[in-house]
Amino acid sequence: MTEHSPEAPGTTALYVYAVCRADGSPALDGVAGVTRDEPLRTLSLGSLTAIVQTVRAAEFTDEAWQERLTDEPELERYARAHHEVVSAVAAQAPTVPLPLATLYTAEDRAERVLGNESARFHTALERIAHHAEWGVKVYAAGSPDEDGGGAAAQRPGTPSPPDARGRPAPGAGRAYLERKRNLQARRERQREESLRVAETVDTRVCRIAKASRRLRPHGPGAAGGHRVQVLNATYLVAEHRSAELDLLAQDLRESTGAGIELSGPWVPYSFVGEV
Template structure:
């Protein structure tokens, strides 16, 4: 039986209908719009035990959790206009605590909503294929190419020492190029983004950013990044741009204590 409210997002008061025709976090869960302090919170009645530690907790079930996370995003993505999405798992013990949460944070949340108005979030990731990057540098860097040539022609003992020098020089060259490329991308993103935050690297990623972009900036940035991706092609470094997304990263900072 529902005894808690699962919150999806915050929007300006009056911007959404009282009930939305979208699928909630759980099958059959209604999505309600609760207005307080000039804000609207989107939430669904849920059984609290499903989300909190205890015998009825479901959050250790990976399949259940993945389905719920997808449902959370589905609600947020279906909302029209300006919204501030909350992180997955924002559960309140009832309507009164949720309204109190909105009142206490109204100025900060209203300011954040104004900041994301007319914007979407884009994710930019710099990735490295270490083997390909190293091979490219061995040919593109004259000093490394010369050292590699000497190691190939040297006697076994000397070749071993030169190979160790080459490995160290190659590692330093890789790191320097990664740093230079990441810094250049950061400057490019900073020039276009209304808000920019580092994102957590995954898999082969060595750097990543979440950029809050106005509509006009999106086209300029995509054009610039597509050109940069072409220039990096075949060198062991690659760029990935994904979006548009609701402003999850920006909202995570604005509502960090949700």
């Protein structure tokens, strides 16, 4: 829905944050948005209401936005300001958040385009009403020793037998390969068990969730340390079942031994486009 605005000095554009039902028009006091030049306001879309703000078009040209994408602190400032508005609205009524930097060159253009999407918005609002988004991340429990462990691994500082004369002991090569095979087998068993745990967690959480999405797991080190993430998912859960979800996560931690992180509740960004 993003339209890029003309660059002429003094030209303005309409920034759209979110859409909610007309009968749920929220109070916007105390929330600034992405600019302090103009206040947040509502734009009527018949049975719906859009949360909008007039901004300087020059700040959202392709060139300006590409430059902002390389300035992480500045980009984060805009993202936080956008999310603050969406969160404030969602705290008062079911809300469909729009992507960062959704702009229209004119108010009547926004009314026409957003109005044409009214059926999609109503379906999304019906779906997420009284629900929140929760994130669940599962990390594999432990990992086998890199050296294969056991007494067969020679301890640092252990002297070689006097008659070795720098030559490997008989059978040393076979013993080394056997340790490597055992280590690989343990790693494979652990990987399979971790994947079974991930499926168990997902299945159990899905029983109390209205909808779910599986995301790409993060690589080792993304969350600190060397933990291996085996599940990265998000769930749409009814507000009255949030305590049940918390208890379920604790039960799964105890029964599986896996590291399970539960985050939320969040505005259901992940579930407003699947309608």
